[in-house]
Amino acid sequence: MQVWFAKFKADFKLNFIDSARWKWLMEGLGNTLKITFFSLLIGLVLGVVVAAVRSTYDKNKEVMAKHKGVGYYVFSVVNAICKLYLTVIRGTPVVVQLLIMYFIIFATSREDVLIATIAFGINSGAYVAEILRGGIMSIDNGQFEAGRSLGFNYVQTMFYIIIPQVFKSVLPTLCNEFIVLLKETSVAGYVGVMDLTKAGDLIRGRTFSAFMPLIAVALIYLVLVVVLTSLVGVLERRLRRSER
Amino acid sequence: MKKIVSLILAVLLIASTMVAFSACKKDGDKLVMATNAAFPPYEYKDGDNFAGIDVEIAQKIAEKLGMELEIVDVDFGAVLTGVAEGKYDMGMAGITVTDTRKQTMDFSDTYATGIQVIIVNDGSAITSLDDLFNFDAETGDPVSLKNADIRIGVQENTTGDIYSSDDITNWGFNNLNEDGSVNGEDRVKRFKTGAEAVTALKNNQVDCVIIDNEPAKSFVAANTGIHILEGDNEYAIEDYAICVKKGNTELLTKINQALAELKADGTIAAIVAKYIKAN
Numbered sequence: 411m412q413v414w415f416a417k418f419k420a421d422f423k424l425n426f427i428d429s430a431r432w433k434w435l436m437e438g439l440g441n442t443l444k445i446t447f448f449s450l451l452i453g454l455v456l457g458v459v460v461a462a463v464r465s466t467y468d469k470n471k472e473v474m475a476k477h478k479g480v481g482y483y484v485f486s487v488v489n490a491i492c493k494l495y496l497t498v499i500r501g502t503p504v505v506v507q508l509l510i511m512y513f514i515i516f517a518t519s520r521e522d523v524l525i526a527t528i529a530f531g532i533n534s535g536a537y538v539a540e541i542l543r544g545g546i547m548s549i550d551n552g553q554f555e556a557g558r559s560l561g562f563n564y565v566q567t568m569f570y571i572i573i574p575q576v577f578k579s580v581l582p583t584l585c586n587e588f589i590v591l592l593k594e595t596s597v598a599g600y601v602g603v604m605d606l607t608k609a610g611d612l613i614r615g616r617t618f619s620a621f622m623p624l625i626a627v628a629l630i631y632l633v634l635v636v637v638l639t640s641l642v643g644v645l646e647r648r649l650r651r652s653e654r
Numbered sequence: 655m656k657k658i659v660s661l662i663l664a665v666l667l668i669a670s671t672m673v674a675f676s677a678c679k680k681d682g683d684k685l686v687m688a689t690n691a692a693f694p695p696y697e698y699k700d701g702d703n704f705a706g707i708d709v710e711i712a713q714k715i716a717e718k719l720g721m722e723l724e725i726v727d728v729d730f731g732a733v734l735t736g737v738a739e740g741k742y743d744m745g746m747a748g749i750t751v752t753d754t755r756k757q758t759m760d761f762s763d764t765y766a767t768g769i770q771v772i773i774v775n776d777g778s779a780i781t782s783l784d785d786l787f788n789f790d791a792e793t794g795d796p797v798s799l800k801n802a803d804i805r806i807g808v809q810e811n812t813t814g815d816i817y818s819s820d821d822i823t824n825w826g827f828n829n830l831n832e833d834g835s836v837n838g839e840d841r842v843k844r845f846k847t848g849a850e851a852v853t854a855l856k857n858n859q860v861d862c863v864i865i866d867n868e869p870a871k872s873f874v875a876a877n878t879g880i881h882i883l884e885g886d887n888e889y890a891i892e893d894y895a896i897c898v899k900k901g902n903t904e905l906l907t908k909i910n911q912a913l914a915e916l917k918a919d920g921t922i923a924a925i926v927a928k929y930i931k932a933n
Binding site: 620 | 666671704729731734737738739754755758759805807810811815816843844845846850853854857858859
């Protein structure tokens with residue numbers, strides 16, 4: 411036992427204390443959090459916009475088709491663009507998207523963290539959009555009709571009646587998407603970004619021990635996800651109060 | 655019915671796991687070599703097969719030892735970790751002998767010499783080592799960086815990465831403050847492969863790439879607009895060796911014996927000459 415503990419201590423020292431290697435983990439954690447947080451924001455904005463376009467089009471296309479106004483054609487084009495975006499982003503792996511962003515689209519930029527944030531944000535937006543659209547479409551049409559017969563227009567019905575219900579029902583799935591996003595950022599190292607996983611890899615490549623750096627990195631991710639999940643749990647419970 | 659189906663599934667699952675496990679079992683007559691096949695001309699993939707200096711030398715060693723060579727292609731960092739943990743019998747991936755590495759694994763005799771060179775874009779402001787560092791006039795040691803915003807591209811966990819991640823006093827790119835703390839952010843960009851570092855160089859996303867001489871030559875030959883800093887501008891000179899798990903002296907002695915024989919009969923020189931054309 412004592413031997414084991416002494417070895418553990420020596421391993422710990424070699425992997426984290428020597429050459430101030432823990433600083434890499436801190437830098438990596440910082441970058442992981444930065445990328446996750448900002449790409450989450452980009453993803454939410456993109457997702458809301460795309461979901462709004464797609465569900466508005468799906469719900470109103472018959473009515474609009476009858477009038478054949480300019481709005482109908484504009485909407486059709488925008489809807490097609492959104493569909494293309496969803497197909498491309500959901501049809502290709504995030505690593506490939508990241509490499510394309512870094513080596514082709516932003517080939518002249520040195521801001522690797524920023525590029526990674528944009529890549530993950532655009533990727534996340536597609537999933538958020540489909541989660542939100544699913545939520546909107548799952549609300550019974552009677553709710554729409556009720557809103558319209560109370561004299562609300564389409565936007566008002568959405569805002570006062572549909573969205574509050576959607577928010578509650580999609581929250582767990584949305585939270586799941588954020589957790590996936592946090593863990594997906596671990597491929598940012600492919601374009602030279604020092605994220606948490608990369609920091610662990612670099613320690614591993616210099617100390618040649620697998621256990622300490624990998625377990626440390628895994629634990630940090632786990633703690634982040636547990637904290638995130640519990641926060642969403644609190645929010646969910648507060649939203650459920652209205653049900654009583 | 656459901657029960658029968660689930661029973662069959664369970665049996666299948668167990669059977670497949672057992673097959674999988676028995677497949678991993680190490681055979682006595684198998685020599686498992688770990689490498690990172692993205693390091694031409696030492697190791698790379700030629701179609702479905704592995705090729706390169708290390709691969710051919712390993713083949714010869716396995717023949718001498720009367721064992722069958724099995725090559726595992728993993729990340730460079732995983733080669734080192736895997737060998738240190740005893741997952742693979744030996745690591746051969748253009749591995750440089752360093753003091754830190756000696757602490758966790760044993761190295762064979764040297765079979766090749768590696769030189770770390772600097773690749774830059776044609777027309778780059780960097781034309782020699784003097785354009786990277788300011789040197790102390792008396793000792794000739796580097797004291798500060800010429801360009802504090804410089805970006806160095808490397809393949810992660812290679813010696814190029816380790817040297818350039820070091821402090822300025824050890825020829826690394828960590829500019830130091832008076833109190834010895836690191837000044838400025840990380841200037842080393844670490845990519846999974848050397849080819850990606852070179853792509854970043856061509857995009858001007860890094861200012862230069864520090865990598866072993868031989869792969870550097872391959873990269874320069876395959877790309878236009880980049881060149882190696884010639885003359886007395888090598889970044890570092892080092893020795894390549896095969897690594898085995900620390901304490902595995904039995905295998906190490908056999909490998910050294912085989913290497914000595916291969917050196918003596920000119921096999922190694924012939925293999926190197928096949929891949930590296932003398933200029």
